[in-house]
Amino acid sequence: MTDSRFELEYLDLGARITMDDGHVNAMDNNWFESIQGLLAEVEASDAPCLIIRGNSRVFSGGLNIKWLPTMDRNELVGFFQLFSGTMKRIYYYPKPTIAQITGHGIAGGFILACACDRQVAIKEARLAMNEVRVNMTIPQWAIDIISDTVPKPYSKRLLKFGDPVTTNQLHEWGVVETLSGSQDELSQAALDIAKSLEGISAQHFSGTKKNVERLIRRDG
Secondary structure (H helix, E strand, C coil), X not given: CCCCCEEEEEECCEEEEEECCCCCXXXXXXXXXXXXXXXXXXXXXXXXXXXXXXXXXXXXXXECCCCHHHCCHHHHHHHHHHHHHHHHHHHCCCCCEEEEECCEEECHHHHHHHHCCEEEEECCCEEECCHHHHCCCCCHHHHHHXXXXXXXXXXXXXXXXXXXXXXHHHHHCCCCCEEECCHHHHHHHHHHHHHHCCCCCHHHHHHHHHHHCHHHHHHC
16 A cells, blocks of 8 residues: 655656655654565665655654554564664665755654765754653664764764754764755755766675674674
8 A cells, every 4th residue: 555655756866755744754653664665666676776855844753752652562562673673774775875854853853864875954954862851762773873874972962962953063064965955956965966876886885885884783
């Protein structure tokens, strides 16, 4: 069944997944299952890379916090396995991935952006790993993904204290490559990166990425 919260397009330079539930792109079980299906489809295609973007207001607000209290213990275990499995799937994806950060990204949304290989963003969007501020502990695999993308000491402060950060700051830190003042400019920035990847061997990219990103394999 097609999930209306996602749109998959095949462009000349690669594939593009747009997340848009009309609200904050909150993540739940169906969200994870749907995007995993799209990831599998793109991997099996001839698309040389993948762009993941949000809607014109937000990249992703992260987990559906209102939905979590409705689950029993077993359901919660399954939910968090889907969550970690999806983020690691993107982190280890065998094709180059580009996060087109169209707006705010909170918790799971921030992890998703960092799990991608390259990042471009709209100016002044706010991102945060705010788990400690909502009485949650950040799992080790998520800490590893953030720490692999956001340089120290910034990553330590963001993770331990839940301090928000803007895309402008992330650009200063070298995380975001391009800041754009409009969504059209941002889409073009993502496509420019996709174009720059032409000629890269898919086989050798995948093999090299596996070696580079051994960092969190200890966590399974």
